[in-house]
Amino acid sequence: QSVLTQPPSVSGAPGQRVTISCTGSSSNIGANYDVHWYQQLPGTAPKLLIYGDNNRPSGVPDRFSGSKSGTSASLAITGLQAEDEADYYCHSYDSSLSGSGVFGGGTKLTVL
């Protein structure tokens, strides 16, 4: 059972918008720790997609955006493309675990 909760799967047609939620608690996201998002394509290492709640590293398309409110965060993907089909993970830290890193369980995005 992951400390951060994500839906196991989401799907959308090409061109559509999808969102992936990440729900935490008062000791992690609600404690004002930043939320980060990663994309993991099959057989590859995770890739940083969003850092510090809503910032994109260089090279990440602006179709990807992040937001945070209270004890939850979200990743939004607009203009869905076939190449977006992957697993997505949220990541933060938890004060009740002495600042340990915590991940969400991951969400499989299927592009229909």
Added chain:
Amino acid sequence: EAQLVQSGAEVKKPGESLRISCKASGYIFTTYWINWVRQMPGKGLEWMGRIDTSDSYTNYSPSFQGHVTISVDKSISTAYLQWRSLEASDTAMYYCARPRRRGPIDAFDIWGQGTMVTVSS
């Protein structure tokens, strides 16, 4: 260009010991912490622990404390993840990852390619 290169896949028997490595290049090794992340087959990412490469101070997830040891050799810019006695449940892909900035708490912008560890009798 900063990068982390991990050691190759390992096949071990239960009870055996193992040390896998993560070699950094393209940046000053002692400036950034190194984290280790486990991914069991078909499962999600789990944070295992981290090490301050400047002084070898470590933090472990309660789930992994006492079962693994994280260390570094600054002279060769390499971090290690070590087991004294492997179990079948240690079968997984292991990634090392570097934070974006100095300090222990940040996003991981540099990842190793992963080391697959298989433990089977």
